[in-house]
Amino acid sequence: MSQDMINTGSKELQKANKKLLEEAKSYGLAVRNQKGTAKNNNEINVKYKKTMELYKVYRELAIAEGFLPTPPPPPPAPANKTDHIIEWAKRGALFYYEDKKITSDKAIEITKKNSSINIETLGTGSRKPIVKLSKKPITVEK
Missing domain, CATH: 1.10.287 (Helix Hairpins)
Structure with a gap:
């Protein structure tokens, strides 16, 4: 309109x-x-x-009022996975890949090589947040 x-x-x-x-x-x-x-x-x-x-x-x-409204703006794009890992590495997060502890460098390498990797970040308000990487889908229970 x-x-x-x-x-x-x-x-x-x-x-x-x-x-x-x-x-x-x-x-x-x-x-x-x-x-x-x-x-x-x-x-x-x-x-x-x-x-x-x-x-x-x-x-x-x-x-x-009888007008055809303009369409809404598009939703935000998902965050870049490698940037997400780097951000949490700076915050001192612990990293796990398929339930095995890994370094932040290894987590970065995994996200660069596998764009379909799933990521779950836990304890974002804690001193030691945890970032889990997995090939399997991650389900969040309520």
Whole structure:
């Protein structure tokens, strides 16, 4: 939907559109400036969630007023696995591959050689987080 069309909508729709555009711009900048760290990935996910909440409000108003809303922004890309390992190595994490303890260098080597490796990071708030690598799928129990 064009900006000119939005300007013919209600003040509420215009306000929702403005908030959405501002947050989408912030989200877009965060994605472009992504450094692959856990902190940055979390920030991007938070911005995406907020953008989608604003999109939902905007979309409902646009449909109610007879407009065809613009599509939402795409979700963030998954973090690079090697960068993830490097980030946790800097934080002093312990690494395991198929339940055997390995060095962070070995973990980096594994992720570079096998892009389909599965990674589970545990104890992210602890002094000794654990990063498990596996060829098998990792299931998270609730």
